[in-house]
Amino acid sequence: MSDDNDYSATVLGSHWISGGPLPVEDVAPDRVDGSVLRFGPGVTAAAVAPFAVVPGGTLTLPAPAPVRRSRWAGLRRYTLAAVVLLAVLGYLAWQRLGPSVAVRDVTVSTAAGGPTCGAAADVLAVVATDGRPGTLTYRWIRSDGTRSEQLTERVARGQHEARLHLLWTFQGTGSYPARAELELLEPARRTAAVEFTYQCSG
Template sequence: MSDSRAPEGDDYSATVLGSHWFSGPPAPAGPVEPDRVEGSVLRFGPGVTAAMPAPFPLDAAVAVAAAPRRRRGAGLRRYALAAVVLAAVLAYLGWQRFGPGIEVHDVAVSTDPAGPGCDATADVVAVVGTDGRPGTLTYRWVRSDGTKSEELTERVPRGQREARLHLLWTFQGTGNYQAKAELQLLSPAQRTASVNFTYRCSR
């Protein structure tokens, strides 16, 4: 009768070899190649697609695409501001040209009460008070010797509330002459003012 126990003192190991059975073809040795490649999409089998990952983050792409829109918006705002400034300048110039004109408050004429000396010139001054708006005064001088000037103009700038108009009247010879100088304001309002003085020369 044989002893089924393993002998003592000997190096002994029992190995059971099993068999593994597989149904179907053996597993491929390498990676599976795709059926075809179209651009950045790899197609595996009919009707199945797999998108390649984007080469950069989508958030960055959206930011890059939105940047030109922001620049265009800034340009439009800049042009709008320039248009507003231009419109304001044109409105101001139009108001100066077509807005309310100069208004005359009073007119006074004066000269040296002693009158001019022999063969001298009298300086007759008319002072026209205004409201300070810009405008043009149209006037003429009329002298008592029967002469009068042509229509004259005086440009009054904005902020100036007084215009001084001069008449230089020269006398010659001996004797006495009662003189009168009159200012006739024609526009923007019709006003008159005058002054009397005496020319004396006895020699």
């Protein structure tokens, strides 16, 4: 029995050592469907290749689709800029051409005792407004027959009063009753006056 075992082992070893791999015959495919090869039964169809297969050559990848910029994106950008510009122009036009300043009240005052010898009376007119921007046109009229030229005072937005001054200088001795009147011409005609007495005993 030992001889048979040794012989079998020797023959088996000789078979693996001296024998080479069995030749494999080329198997032709059952059929060719485009670029998909099918071998034998039970082989499922492969998905079609997403690129062209060139026999013996290189793979040709599809060219990337060109990036197309939306025309509406550019139009939206220019539209936004146009809206902002129109808003700014509208605001400036409203400030310039909108409702002008309106006068609420006019008062005129001076020091109660009046000026003394060789001094000047500081006559103050306060014009109350509604806070809108605009221009006041006015003049002073004195009781000695003197009229000033037309004067203007610019009021800004949010400014609710304008303070207008008249300096009236007196000289000489004696007593002189005086009257100073503010005549507002624009935006509306209004008048206000104050009376005082100049006294100088010498």
